[in-house]
Every structure is written in C-alpha cells, then in structure tokens.
Amino acid sequence: MALKTKACYMVKPSEPTWKGYQFLSEWDQTGTITHVPTIYFYRPPEDWVKLGDKIAAIVKQSLSRALVPFYPLAGRLRRLPGHRLELNCNAEGVEFVEAESNLNLDELGDLSRSSEYYYDLHLSPLVDYTRPIHELPLLIVQLTRFACGGFSLGLSISHAVVDGPSALHFLSEWAGLSRGEPLKTMPFLDREILRGDDDVSFGELSCLxxxxxxxxxxxxxxxxxxxxxxxxxxxxxxxxxxxxxxxxxxxxxxxxxxxxxxxxxxxxxxxxxxxxxxxxxxxxxxxxxxxxxxxxxxxxxxxxxxxxxxxxxxxxxxxxxxxxxxxxxxxxxxxxxxxxxxxxxxxxxxxxxxxxxxxxxxxxxxxxxxxxxxxxxxxxxxxxxxxxxxxxxxxxxxxxxxxxxxxxxxxxxxxxxxxxxxxxxxxxxxxxxxxxxxxxxxxxxxxxxxxxxxxxxxxx
Known part of the structure; x- marks a missing residue:
C-alpha cells in the first residue's frame, strides 16, 4: 500500500515574469506561515484514463501558464532581521511530484474525510521544514495515480503568501487554463496597499x-x-x-x-x-x-x-x-x-x-x-x-x-x-x-x- 514516487521536478512560469523583492504585509508574516495541505480526488471518464501520463503533462503545462500571472507562487521567502519575511520573486518554480499507488480509490473509504489509508499514504506532498526557508517552494503539487485509473491532486501552499480566498482564486484560474479557457480575473499583486504611512495615525493602539x-x-x-x-x-x-x-x-x-x-x-x-x-x-x-x-x-x-x-x-x-x-x-x-x-x-x-x-x-x-x-x-x-x-x-x-x-x-x-x-x-x-x-x-x-x-x- 506504500506510495511510490516516480518523479520530482520544478515547474517554472512559461513566460518571463517580474523579478525582485516584494513587500509582505504583517499579516503575511504572522500567524500560520506553514503550508496548508488539501487533496482533490478525480475519477476521469474512460477516454481520459486511456491518455495515461498525458494527464500529468496537461496539469504541468497549465500550471506553468498559471504561474505567469500568479508569479509570486514561483518565488521563495527570505528571512530579514527581526524574523521578518520578504518575498523573492525569482521564478525558481513550483515543486511537482508524480506518484502512484496500487490501491483503488474505492479502497480509501469516504474520500471527503480522513482515513487510515490515505493518512499513511501522504497524498498531499510533505514539506521538509528542516531546509532553509529560502529553499522551500511556496507551492508543492503531487499527482498520485491509483490502480483504478483515478488520481488525486495534493496541494501544499504557503500561508505566508496567500490566504484561503487567494489560494482558491489561483486554483480556479489554473483549472480554467487547463480547460483551455482564458484568465477570468487577474490577481491584484500590489501588497504595498497594506504598508500604510508611518506619518499617519490609522487609529490609536489603545482601541485594540x-x-x-x-x-x-x-x-x-x-x-x-x-x-x-x-x-x-x-x-x-x-x-x-x-x-x-x-x-x-x-x-x-x-x-x-x-x-x-x-x-x-x-x-x-x-x-x-x-x-x-x-x-x-x-x-x-x-x-x-x-x-x-x-x-x-x-x-x-x-x-x-x-x-x-x-x-x-x-x-x-x-x-x-x-x-x-x-x-x-x-x-x-x-x-x-x-x-x-x-x-x-x-x-x-x-x-x-x-x-x-x-x-x-x-x-x-x-x-x-x-x-x-x-x-x-x-x-x-x-x-x-x-x-x-x-x-x-x-x-x-x-x-x-x-x-x-x-x-x-x-x-x-x-x-x-x-x-x-x-x-x-x-x-x-x-x-x-x-x-x-x-x-x-x-x-x-x-x-x-x-x-x-x-x-x-x-x-x-
């Protein structure tokens, strides 16, 4: 029942993107700044099952295109004095893992809940926090194929870069690009809007x-x-x-x-x-x-x-x-x-x-x-x-x-x-x-x- 990793590589933006250091607001830098794991399970129609590894190619290609407008996800965090963080938009890419399991989806029980089987399988990619923070990908994707032809898409995305609405905006646009549709809504990437002005009082601290x-x-x-x-x-x-x-x-x-x-x-x-x-x-x-x-x-x-x-x-x-x-x-x-x-x-x-x-x-x-x-x-x-x-x-x-x-x-x-x-x-x-x-x-x-x-x- 063990999961077998077939390949692991970086997916980079398909076009050149802006490079440089980007300001992170205090909300980006505080609270949960680890990766949040989710899993999506798919049981494709028969004609898609026959495509085999082309499914992985489609996911990777659309991901590469999605990383152009959402280029911050292809960057890395950088630690500053005082344990502050900065986003290095360096286009180093997103880690993509291909894996396979000899299980059928039906053997996993209720897929909307945790089970002993896929708790042990690690269907969302593990994040090695022993690595320096500037080496950790901000998004790791794991495509796991099952014996029945079904597969899961596991995602681990850094909470230091996105919250829930932002993460789901990215996923929605990525899926749309994979279907051949144009981008619906460009992400608003100017985080300076939350920097504020040190010379202006935005309410007294006492109100907290x-x-x-x-x-x-x-x-x-x-x-x-x-x-x-x-x-x-x-x-x-x-x-x-x-x-x-x-x-x-x-x-x-x-x-x-x-x-x-x-x-x-x-x-x-x-x-x-x-x-x-x-x-x-x-x-x-x-x-x-x-x-x-x-x-x-x-x-x-x-x-x-x-x-x-x-x-x-x-x-x-x-x-x-x-x-x-x-x-x-x-x-x-x-x-x-x-x-x-x-x-x-x-x-x-x-x-x-x-x-x-x-x-x-x-x-x-x-x-x-x-x-x-x-x-x-x-x-x-x-x-x-x-x-x-x-x-x-x-x-x-x-x-x-x-x-x-x-x-x-x-x-x-x-x-x-x-x-x-x-x-x-x-x-x-x-x-x-x-x-x-x-x-x-x-x-x-x-x-x-x-x-x-x-x-x-x-x-x-």
Whole structure:
C-alpha cells in the first residue's frame, strides 16, 4: 500500500515574469506561515484514463501558464532581521511530484474525510521544514495515480503568501487554463496597499485594548504550554445534518435580545464547539479559555481591498471567557462572545492591528513556522488546551475544480500534520445538497471520544 514516487521536478512560469523583492504585509508574516495541505480526488471518464501520463503533462503545462500571472507562487521567502519575511520573486518554480499507488480509490473509504489509508499514504506532498526557508517552494503539487485509473491532486501552499480566498482564486484560474479557457480575473499583486504611512495615525493602539496580542490562557497550575505541545493529537471529521443545525439554531437563539439578528452558522457552531471542548477537557470552572476567530477584512478595511487581492487579508481575534461561565450560561452566551469579538474589527481596529505588529522589533512570537527558526514556547500562537481556533471555510469555493476531465469526486483536508490541538475547520459537505456540514477536528487523543459524545448529545 506504500506510495511510490516516480518523479520530482520544478515547474517554472512559461513566460518571463517580474523579478525582485516584494513587500509582505504583517499579516503575511504572522500567524500560520506553514503550508496548508488539501487533496482533490478525480475519477476521469474512460477516454481520459486511456491518455495515461498525458494527464500529468496537461496539469504541468497549465500550471506553468498559471504561474505567469500568479508569479509570486514561483518565488521563495527570505528571512530579514527581526524574523521578518520578504518575498523573492525569482521564478525558481513550483515543486511537482508524480506518484502512484496500487490501491483503488474505492479502497480509501469516504474520500471527503480522513482515513487510515490515505493518512499513511501522504497524498498531499510533505514539506521538509528542516531546509532553509529560502529553499522551500511556496507551492508543492503531487499527482498520485491509483490502480483504478483515478488520481488525486495534493496541494501544499504557503500561508505566508496567500490566504484561503487567494489560494482558491489561483486554483480556479489554473483549472480554467487547463480547460483551455482564458484568465477570468487577474490577481491584484500590489501588497504595498497594506504598508500604510508611518506619518499617519490609522487609529490609536489603545482601541485594540491589546487583548489580541496578550498571552493566551494557560492551564491552571502551568507556567508554559510545553507539556501540552508534546501530547499526541488525533484527527476526526464530524458530520452535522441540516436537522442538527436547526436544533443548534434554536438553542443559540433562545432568549436572544429582541432586535438583534439571529446568530450565524459560524457563531452557533463555534460556540457549540467551544463549550464541548471545555467539557471534553474537563476544565475547572475558573479555567480561562480563548477561542480564535479568523476575520477576512477585505470589505471591512477602508478603502476596501480588491476582491482579487492576492495575499493575506485576514487575522485572528480572540473571544475569552471562563469555562465555568461558558457551561453555566446558554449556547447563545457563547455565540454572543464570538459576535462581540468579530464586531470590534472596524477600520480603525484593522489599521491599529497592522500598526502594532509593525512596531514590533521581533515577529517570532507571532509566527508559527516549523523547524529551527520557530519559537519553542510561543504563547501567542498555541491554540491547544485550554484554547482552540475555529476557522470557517463555509463560504470558500472549495469544490468543482475541473481541470478538463470533470469535477472532483471529493475534496479533503489532509491530516498528516496532526500536532495542532484545538484546530477546528468548518466545511461544506460536498456529498450532496442536503444542507449538512463537516467539522474537521484535531484534539489530544484522550479528549476526542469525550468531545464527540458532548458534540452530539444536545443535537441528536
């Protein structure tokens, strides 16, 4: 069942592109700056199966063309003093791996969820973080062919260069080029728009009240998070039906103040997850806990960023509470704390966030990067016990990625990098249009079964 690598090489832009060093905003340089892995599974029509290796050639050729307008992805990062980063647009290219497996797609079980089979197979390309950062490709693509003629397209893309909307803009345009279509929307590559003016005040730092840059809560009795980081973490994918979402909606909105809008899917689901994590982790009532919420600011900042802005235009805000208060109060209370955290992200708040990060002499405490350059005790970024982060991919166009042989039969997050306790992602269920969702979960091994029990207890 082992995966066999057939070839590995660099794919470069098909035409000359601009070369030089490009500014990265503080949001590019902070938070998760590792690679994000995803997998798309395809079961091509019979005539495509007969083409054999031509599928790989089509993918590579269209990728080479896509790297012309999206040339930052063909570059490399460069480390600057103070653990800052700069983008070297040098057209060194994207790493492309061809692999094969003697398995059939049907042997992998439910392709939209992690399974023991393709967890072990590594269907998205591994990233060697022991290499110097200036040698790491920003995008690695792995095409894996299965015995049945089906194949998977695994992608690992650097979060230091793109966020979710930017990554999916690239994938959509790449697939369109592969189908022989022209580029629909050029990426907006001018990151200077977020540099700001040092001589102009974009809101006072006091409007942040610094809560989003304070140390995250630690478990009572602990002075650091090193022991928690060492504990084994396991992944799971939980399905939430339309009926269960309706029950959560009623629970969250019961007692909601008149005149306030109903809680969103994110607010009620994230609140439910937060409360269930506290139960599963058996927190004491006085235990402080934080929930990190990723906010896209493209439409919140003034002037608004172009929708095709290619880079990171989001950052985390925190909702903080005691576990006891979360569990004594209703689901609506947890949802209200999440809403309060998001609603404080005004234009002044956004520019103040950038200004605060820009004022830091060293950004290492705000960065999550594997390898020797990462911080060993990063209180700002460890969202494990007693904390968690809930990211919504519900509005992202993750599916229907057609390179010319039909849309994928399934798409999944990869789970080989399972060392992030408290990492939750909300996903649309691609298996049908029944309104159900999938929650990707990563928790410490002793907490997972208990979390699942509490997660479904109130909504079955």
């Amino acid at each position: 009240d610094h809560c989003d840059f304070d140390h995250l809560p630690l478990l009572i009795g602990q002075s650091d998070n090193l022991e928690e980081k060492k504990k084994d973490v396991t992944p799971a994918f939980l399905n939430v039906t339309k009926e269960q979402l309706e029950k959560l909606k009623k629970l969250a909105n019961a007692g909601r103040a008149r005149g306030t809008r109903p809680y969103s899917r994110y607010e009620m689901l994230a609140g439910h997850i937060w409360r269930c994590a506290c139960k599963a982790r058996k927190h004491m009532a006085e235990q402080r806990t934080a929930l990190a919420i990723c906010v896209d600011v493209r439409s919140r900042i003034e002037p608004p960023l172009p929708s095709a802005y290619f880079g990171n235009a989001s950052f985390d805000v925190k909702a903080v509470c005691s576990s006891g208060e979360l569990l004594v109060c209703s689901l609506g209370f947890a949802s209200s704390r999440i809403r309060e955290a998001v609603e404080k992200v005004t234009n002044d708040y956004i520019w103040s966030n950038l200004k605060y990060l820009k004022s830091q002499k060293d950004l290492s405490m705000f960065q999550d990067l594997h390898g020797e350059e990462s911080s060993t005790d990063n209180k700002e970024l460890f969202y494990g016990n007693p904390n968690l982060g809930v990211v919504s991919w519900l509005r992202l166009p993750l599916h229907d990625l057609d390179f010319g042989w039909g849309k994928e039969v399934a798409m999944s997050l990869d789970t080989y990098d399972t060392d992030f306790d408290g990492d939750f992602v909300l996903l649309q269920n691609p298996s049908g249009e029944d309104g159900s969702l999938i929650v990707s979960v990563r928790l410490q091994v002793p907490h997972m079964d208990s979390f699942k029990k509490h997660f479904y207890a109130d909504i079955i």
